[in-house]
Amino acid sequence: xxxxxFEKVWERHAVRQLPNGQTQLYVGLHLVHEVTSPQxxxxxxxxxxxxxxxxxxxxxxxxxxxxxxxxRPFSDPMAETMASxxxxxxxxxxxxxxDPSTGDQGIVHVIGPELGLTQPGMTIACGDSHTSTxxxxxxxxxxIGTSQVRDVLASQTLAMSPLQVRRIEVSxxxxxxxxxxxxxxxxxxxxxxxxxxxxxxxxxxxxxERLSMDERMTLCNMSIEGGARIGYVNPDRxxxxxxxxxxxxxxxxxxxxxxxxxxxxxxxxASDPDASWADRVHLNASEIAPMVxxxxxxxxxxxxxxxxxxxxxxxxxxxxxxxxxEFMGLDGGQPIAGTPIDVAFIGSCxxxxxxxxxxxxxxxxxxxxxxxxxxLVVPGSQAVALAAEREGLDDVFRQAGFDWRTxxxxxxxxxxxxxxxxxEICASTSNRNFKGRQGSPxxxxxxxxxxxxxxxxxxxxxxxxxxxxxxSSVVAN
Amino acid sequence: xxxxxEQVAGRAIVLDGNDLDxxxxxxxxxxxxxxxxxxxxxxxxxxxxxxxxxxxRHPFDDPDRTGARILLAGSNFxxxxxxxxxxxxxxxWGLGAIIAESFAEIFAGNSLMIGLVCMxxxxxxxxxxxxxxxxxxAREFVLDMTTARVTSGDLSVSVRMxxxxxxxxxxxxxxxxxxxxxxxxxxxxxxxxxxxxxxx
Numbered sequence: 154x155x156x157x158x159f160e161k162v163w164e165r166h167a168v169r170q171l172p173n174g175q176t177q178l179y180v181g182l183h184l185v186h187e188v189t190s191p192q193x194x195x196x197x198x199x200x201x202x203x204x205x206x207x208x209x210x211x212x213x214x215x216x217x218x219x220x221x222x223x224x225r226p227f228s229d230p231m232a233e234t235m236a237s238x239x240x241x242x243x244x245x246x247x248x249x250x251x252d253p254s255t256g257d258q259g260i261v262h263v264i265g266p267e268l269g270l271t272q273p274g275m276t277i278a279c280g281d282s283h284t285s286t287x288x289x290x291x292x293x294x295x296x297i298g299t300s301q302v303r304d305v306l307a308s309q310t311l312a313m314s315p316l317q318v319r320r321i322e323v324s325x326x327x328x329x330x331x332x333x334x335x336x337x338x339x340x341x342x343x344x345x346x347x348x349x350x351x352x353x354x355x356x357x358x359x360x361x362e363r364l365s366m367d368e369r370m371t372l373c374n375m376s377i378e379g380g381a382r383i384g385y386v387n388p389d390r391x392x393x394x395x396x397x398x399x400x401x402x403x404x405x406x407x408x409x410x411x412x413x414x415x416x417x418x419x420x421x422x423a424s425d426p427d428a429s430w431a432d433r434v435h436l437n438a439s440e441i442a443p444m445v446x447x448x449x450x451x452x453x454x455x456x457x458x459x460x461x462x463x464x465x466x467x468x469x470x471x472x473x474x475x476x477x478x479e480f481m482g483l484d485g486g487q488p489i490a491g492t493p494i495d496v497a498f499i500g501s502c503x504x505x506x507x508x509x510x511x512x513x514x515x516x517x518x519x520x521x522x523x524x525x526x527x528x529l530v531v532p533g534s535q536a537v538a539l540a541a542e543r544e545g546l547d548d549v550f551r552q553a554g555f556d557w558r559t560x561x562x563x564x565x566x567x568x569x570x571x572x573x574x575x576x577e578i579c580a581s582t583s584n585r586n587f588k589g590r591q592g593s594p595x596x597x598x599x600x601x602x603x604x605x606x607x608x609x610x611x612x613x614x615x616x617x618x619x620x621x622x623x624x625s626s627v628v629a630n
Numbered sequence: 631x632x633x634x635x636e637q638v639a640g641r642a643i644v645l646d647g648n649d650l651d652x653x654x655x656x657x658x659x660x661x662x663x664x665x666x667x668x669x670x671x672x673x674x675x676x677x678x679x680x681x682x683x684x685x686x687r688h689p690f691d692d693p694d695r696t697g698a699r700i701l702l703a704g705s706n707f708x709x710x711x712x713x714x715x716x717x718x719x720x721x722x723w724g725l726g727a728i729i730a731e732s733f734a735e736i737f738a739g740n741s742l743m744i745g746l747v748c749m750x751x752x753x754x755x756x757x758x759x760x761x762x763x764x765x766x767x768a769r770e771f772v773l774d775m776t777t778a779r780v781t782s783g784d785l786s787v788s789v790r791m792x793x794x795x796x797x798x799x800x801x802x803x804x805x806x807x808x809x810x811x812x813x814x815x816x817x818x819x820x821x822x823x824x825x826x827x828x829x830x
Contacts, residue, residue, distance in 0.1 A: 173794050174793065174797060190713075195665070202811075231662035299713075299740075300744060314794055343686055346649060346709060351735065352733065380709065380735065412830075415825070418830065536736075568659065588676065594660075594680065
């Protein structure tokens, strides 16, 4: 019978039906970080349970990491407490910890793929909602809460109910200056931030097939911002070529036939052409402009050449729009382009990979960050930082006036020292523009692509990277 | 470890607005801790502070609402992060149930894991409940899990949640770890058949 990837992978990981009607689902890869795990380890300790599959569990430090080189103990005592707790828990249970001394540390959703831990056909859980990122490989990857982290630690399984699958088909070419980030913001804007509840999003179609793995990760990363706990792309040659030779990928020990056998299995997991989807949606990528959020949730965005919406009298959304505009200090109907910014942040699990930094560097090369704009680049991992430094990207950013930092989640959610002050407005490559998200209760966030943030940093205001690129190249000539 | 939840009864607290995200419920800067203890003090902290500045009062600062057991909210409550800190704080504040038009999926799942009941109601019914609670802070509400109804005086509305979740709460099987360890052999059988574990 024809099946979707979701159904195939779910079925292979279903242990049994639980008395309450849920499915007990095996978790193939459990990723752990310092914020959502300490209470789970404590629960294990209280009940005398061991970690059931430490060999399928990997940990890193990301949320609280200072991004200026800091010796241990960290100057923030709570950050130090959290880091030490994770170190102790990993030691006690034999869990590998990718800390900064390993050179493999980074945001959990950046290092999993980078190390080849993330593979097609796996179920992947982590105490972080952006675990959906790993779906880019054709895995079922989803965020869980701390009580579920405890369940996975103790049993390597979870009590879950299956999701329906919505296939989002994208055709047409993304215009120059338009990226996967714009595509996912456009999808969320079209479908809404709650539409994905109860669904896994399957991204498919010629446009998706042409995307690199980095771009697919950006896309899947923000599925949760559309309410979908899982987003995935069917595995194909792009997926396999990315994984070939990675440290934890099959055949990394030189057995290339193992890798070929893995590819054959992975290929078999892709949704069958005659599978049935609960819902299908189609988008034309060529119609998408660079997107900018104007509000306080990721669905509140417009094309950069467009205007902030006017709260229409009588619309059920009116109070939401009015509240957002008031918080953002924007007027309904004003063009989003030209909005001045105070801070530019390039990084996060959404857009902190090498290709993101390359796109941003291309824009800022030979330019200067606008006066009064604070700009920082936080690579997603130590490996991303090293690769970027080998290409000289760090110098490009520094010469333009950006801070070049060390890896971590940083100003995406401001659990370290990197945060907005007061009502600062930040052009950010991260994933959430919620009130208070970037560390100041009144701070404001404009989500956009790395190229758009780079351009905004130079211009000091929101600009259309498509035309801005042309103008600056004219100057350069 | 967990007990049956058949009923949540008590006074109500009302929150306006849709899409109240987990960062609003529990701003991330208060998550720097290795336990959930004391989180409830920071519930909605930024919203509370902003309203105080404007000279108005957030419901969570209203002494008449202290001790409320049921939160009445809008739609898509708890969107955003998977951090359990949000439902943990609401539960530790004293809430036993949240009734909203709809919930974000991870939030609802996390709440279930700690026995915090999340039920949805139609927009019209929710409005009736909210009006009743807003006009009288002393008014008592009873959420009956068996009949899936909320009753208060002559007001009675139906509420709903996934059958599996309701069954888990009613039977006391919402604390899942023990149940998941009931059949370790089945876990082993499943994992042994997975190509990436067996070896390609």
